[in-house]
Amino acid sequence: MVVEEQIVAMKSDFFKALAHPTRVRILERLARNGEEVCVCELIEDLGVEQSNLSQHLSILRKQHIITSTKVGLKVMYRVKYPEVLTIMEKVQKILAQQFQEGEALMRHLADS
Incomplete structure (x- = not known):
């Protein structure tokens, strides 16, 4: 039972990592062309401060939802x-x- 509880907790943590509008926007931006995106592009595209973006990226990395590589x-x-x-x-x-x-519900209510 302990292993099952750990798995449930891991699933919960995964979904918590997705449960913020900025993190959803990050993922949508990364999905846009399927290529790697530089932090500088994310800052510009999302209109967020670098420190705020870094916190959100850290949460997504911690849950292994995103990965990073250093290029220069x-x-x-x-x-x-x-x-x-x-x-x-x-x-x-x-x-x-x-x-x-x-x-559909609103139309039904309006017709009633």
């Missing part, structure tokens, strides 16, 4: 596992379905 003076980031992007795509589909269901 630049640190380049990429999504480590493509499955993370699949999860994000699935969430997008779920949200679209929820939106459609909400619209």
Whole structure:
């Protein structure tokens, strides 16, 4: 049972790492062209301070969601596992379905 609890805790930590708008935006930016992205590009694209971005990147790295490589003076980031992007795509589909269901409910209420 202890191992199962550890696995559940690891899953929870993984999802917690995704549970911040800035980190979602980081992943969406990294997914955009599938290539490594420099920190300087992330700062510019996301409009966040370097210190704030570093904290978010650290959380994503700690959960092994992203990985980095140093190229000269630049640190380049990429999504480590493509499955993370699949999860994000699935969430997008779920949200679209929820939106459609909400619209249908609103139409039904308006017609009542």
